Each structure stands twice: as C-alpha cells, then as structure tokens.
Amino acid sequence: MTSAQQPAYDHVLTGGTVVDPASGTDARLDVAISGTRVAAIGTGLAADAAKVTDVTGQRVLPGLVEGHTHIFQHVSKVGAPPEEAHLRRGVVAAADAGTAGASTFAAFRTLVVEPTEMRIVDFLNVSVLGLIDFRFGELLNPDTLVVDDALETAAANPDVVRGFKIRLSEDVVGEQWETLLKKSLSLAEQAGLPLMVHIGETSEPLPVVLDHLRPGDIVAHCYTGKPHGILDGDAILPEVLAARERGVLFDSAHGKSNLSFEVARRAIAQGFLPDVLSSDTSARNWRGPVFDLLTSMSKLIALGVPFTEAVGRATVRPAALLGLDGEGYGRLEAGGPAHVTVVAETEEVVLPDAAGNSLTAPRLEPTLVLHHGAPVDTVPWRGLPAE
Ligand SMILES: [Zn+2]
16 A cells, blocks of 8 residues: 555544544544544544554443542552553542552552552542541551651642542541641641542531531542431432532542432432532452442443433543643543543343442443543443353
8 A cells, every 4th residue: 555545544444423522522433543542523534543442322422530449459449440440440530539648649649640550639638547447547546647748748749649638437437527637728728629528427417517528528438328418308408408509519429338329319310410420439349349430430420410420420520620631631622542432231130329229221331442542441331240
C-alpha cells in the first residue's frame, strides 16, 4: 500500500451508541482511534480504518472512573487487586478511599500507584495508619490523626492525593468523633482539598454530621441501610437535601455492607441520585456482592437511575471531582486520550445488595476496553457460576 492509500485511522468502533454525558452525546456514531488518541467521532469513519470492530447493539462509553475503591493490595487487608477488579473490568482511573495514611502512603505509591497501568489517585486517610485491618478502627487511638503528617504527604504528592478520608462509624472513631471530624476538616481546609466522610453507624444522626461539612466535601455510602442514613421513614431528611443544596456531595459507595436496595429505591424515586456512583470495591467484596463498578451501575440503573445519569456519575463527574478531567478522563472527544469502555447488556441475572436482598436485572458487561488506544485483556464477571 502506498502512503497515499494509508487508512486515516488505526481502529474504528462502528455501529454502537456513543453515550458521553460530558458532551451530551447519545447517538449511533463511529469512534475512530489513531495511536493513543481519539481521532474522530462521527459517521462513516469505518471506510477509512486499518481495523474495524463492529459493536452494533452495544454502548460506547468513556473509560470508567471509579470514585471510591480500596486497592492497597498486599499491605491492607481490604486491598483488592487494582487491575483485575478495575482496569480489566472497564475502569481506567480510580480513587482509593483512605486505605493508606501518611505513614503507609510511600508503600501505596511504590506498590500500587506506580506499577499499575491505570491512573490512580487517593483520598488520604486522616489517620497516619490508614485502613490496614478493618478489625481495628484506625482512629480508636485519636493520636494517630497527625495533621502535619497528612499535610506534608498531600503537599509532596499533589499528583495523587486529591482529598482526605475519615471513617466516622462508631467502631472506628469511638467517642471522640466530633473532635476528630473538626480536626480533619481543618486539615482539609489547610490543604485546599475535600474531605470524604464515611457514614453508617455513626454515633449521631446524619444531620449532626452534615452540619460540619463544607461545599465539596463528600458523604460516602449515601444509600446505606445502617443506622443514621439519609432517610426518615420513606422520606429523605430535609437536612440531607439542604446539604446537597449548599454543595455537599453524595457518593453511593456500595461496599460490603453499605448499599441497601430499599434505601436506594426510595431515594432514587424521590430524585436523589448519587453525585458519584462508585463501587467501594475491596478484598472483602470484589468476588461478591459488589464485584465491580459496572455491576454497581447495573444495580442502580435497575433501581431507577437513568442510564446516561449512571454513566455521567461514573465518568465525567468523578473525573472532575478528582481533578482528572484535565488529563482527558471521563469524556470521549476527538484529540483526547482513547480510553473507551464498550458495554453490552447481559440477560437478567440475580444481583445481591449488601443487606441480604436481591433483584433480577440485566447486567452491564465490558465487551471491549481500550486504554490509551490499546485493547485491555478483560476478565469475566466474578459472579458467573463455575463451569
Ligand atoms: Zn470505602
């Protein structure tokens, strides 16, 4: 082939529906890739491609961005495998939510952030220990919250540390929850970063906690079925709506024990969608009931979150919140990095929540994942029965 006949594009995905909430695109379009970049999005691009993949009937999404997970593998008892449970299931960027603290961050950076292909950022645990072993609350000794250590770690690692995390459950913070929360907010304020607050089984009702939070701070586990969640009976607490109104963000963070289908169904029916739709994957749940981000999305879609809203909350919204939008994460656009997750709907399967309930719904399965333009070696869903 002479140079005049060289195809314009290396790879074109054709026949699929592009769903990119960042640009408001929801249409049957081709996506053309050249090298590591998206070269064009439009119609009739397949005629000029070296390689064509037919994705008819499937949806072409930006590579997913996981807003809350635990991937400090080998060091923390809750650390799930970053690539097997994320990249190889369609997630190209992820935020670890407080598994590492200032004293363990260097290991997190060396063992997880640097060798892993996907982009990893971090909410640094306010306890210098981090969440190393869930049996022992990391703030039961309140002296482990060392403001200077947290600030120094954040300042030295601005490419990774994008916020702080405090787990506010009674078994983690003990009786000093309010002092510890105030100290955490003050350090977050000094660093100019958000604070993520893990709720469920806090010692006080949620409105008491919300009273402290600033715009941009994040409430993790908004659909928890544990005491002190967002509901009062069937209705969303007015203090929760007021907090959202002034800019406090809510993260669904499924987790091993913090997604109740009953709570989610009622909240979604009242229009209360999570700002960030995340899985809270960990070593304790990536083989079920959580599995991965796409399964968490499938569950909330089944409970009433519109498909494009679910995608936006697992792409452009967390990318912006984590400061990854400038690197092109969370969107599909010509000139941007070619991070693409193509999904198909499976037949209906039984999907469990974290409270012993289940629902029957189709599941989103990644059929093709491109990371910087290159196909990722995907792995099958962990919930499939053994053959
Ligand atoms: Zn978590």
